[in-house]
Amino acid sequence: MAGLLAFTVAGTASAQVPLASLERACKNIGQRLASVDTEYCINAGLKLGDGASHRGMPFLYRDYLPGSSRRTPYRVMLIGGIHGDELSSVSIVFQWMQKLEKERLQPFHWRVVPASNPDGLLSRPSSRTNARGVDLNRNFPTPDWKNTAQKYWIEKTRRDPRRNPGPGPMSEPESRWLTQQIAEFRPDAIVSVHAPFGILDFDGPLHPPQRFGYLRLQPLGVYPGSLGNYSGVNKGLPTITLELPHAGIMPTFDQSQRVWADMLTWLEKHLPNADAPLFQRLDATPWTLGDAINPMTDHLIQARN
Numbered sequence: 200m201a202g203l204l205a206f207t208v209a210g211t212a213s214a215q216v217p218l219a220s221l222e223r224a225c226k227n228i229g230q231r232l233a234s235v236d237t238e239y240c241i242n243a244g245l246k247l248g249d250g251a252s253h254r255g256m257p258f259l260y261r262d263y264l265p266g267s268s269r270r271t272p273y274r275v276m277l278i279g280g281i282h283g284d285e286l287s288s289v290s291i292v293f294q295w296m297q298k299l300e301k302e303r304l305q306p307f308h309w310r311v312v313p314a315s316n317p318d319g320l321l322s323r324p325s326s327r328t329n330a331r332g333v334d335l336n337r338n339f340p341t342p343d344w345k346n347t348a349q350k351y352w353i354e355k356t357r358r359d360p361r362r363n364p365g366p367g368p369m370s371e372p373e374s375r376w377l378t379q380q381i382a383e384f385r386p387d388a389i390v391s392v393h394a395p396f397g398i399l400d401f402d403g404p405l406h407p408p409q410r411f412g413y414l415r416l417q418p419l420g421v422y423p424g425s426l427g428n429y430s431g432v433n434k435g436l437p438t439i440t441l442e443l444p445h446a447g448i449m450p451t452f453d454q455s456q457r458v459w460a461d462m463l464t465w466l467e468k469h470l471p472n473a474d475a476p477l478f479q480r481l482d483a484t485p486w487t488l489g490d491a492i493n494p495m496t497d498h499l500i501q502a503r504n
């Protein structure tokens with residue numbers, strides 16, 4: 200955590216408080232994404248995280264509690280739209296939020312961040328990078344970032360502006376916020392949605408899943424500053440990257456449901472076999488959801504069992 204704080208202090212100046220309300224953010228998202236209903240977004244129980252994007256957009260997130268009596272349910276963080284021009288990756292997370300709303304018996308504690316790069320999403324046209332032209336998925340504080348990220352960008356991508364890792368690790372408010380969320384929520388697994396490669400990738404300590412619905416395993420490689428590198432390789436957290444096949448076209452409802460169902464089945468089967476992520480092994484403080492578990496769904500689980 201000391202390292203995290205040091206990075207936070209060293210971060211560049213950015214909006215500290217959101218300049219837009221939940222309603223304004225949802226209106227903008229609803230106007231950009233045909234498949235996201237503005238009213239649904241406003242009423243979906245989303246909260247505003249601390250801080251804001253470079254342009255002052257709020258970081259929206261929501262927790263979904265498990266319908267299980269397990270005292271320490273596994274925690275999964277679901278992230279959409281790190282790349283702002285991968286519109287389907289935001290839309291599908293909103294769709295899965297509606298599913299989580301109804302699936303009272305699912306066993307995980309979810310933290311869902313549907314649009315993690317709001318400035319990129321809402322730019323005209325939408326951009327992969329954030330408002331400062333930084334690829335957030337190259338800006339996470341992987342070890343040796345300072346020696347590798349810029350060098351990789353300059354030598355391997357020939358300064359591709361879509362892959363600019365930024366001036367330093369966590370130089371961007373969006374990647375700082377996500378990193379803080381990971382530190383605070385302490386997930387047991389992370390799912391990050393992208394497009395358009397139409398595959399499934401995995402970083403972390405477990406044997407990777409072979410397929411979720413129509414997405415089959417195909418490793419994309421590990422990059423300095425990527426989320427998979429940071430959370431999967433460095434923190435030992437199973438990190439699933441879903442690459443939808445089209446950035447601008449949603450999967451069919453059946454395709455989306457199948458990916459979701461296979462992913463839940465895999466998480467349920469494999470998370471109990473995973474070592475605790477590094478930050479949990481270093482921090483033995485127990486945590487529980489305690490009284491936050493819904494007693495009614497607990498009752499349902501017990502009745503079913």
Ligand SMILES: [Zn+2]
Pocket residue numbers: 282285393394
């Ligand atoms: Zn992407």
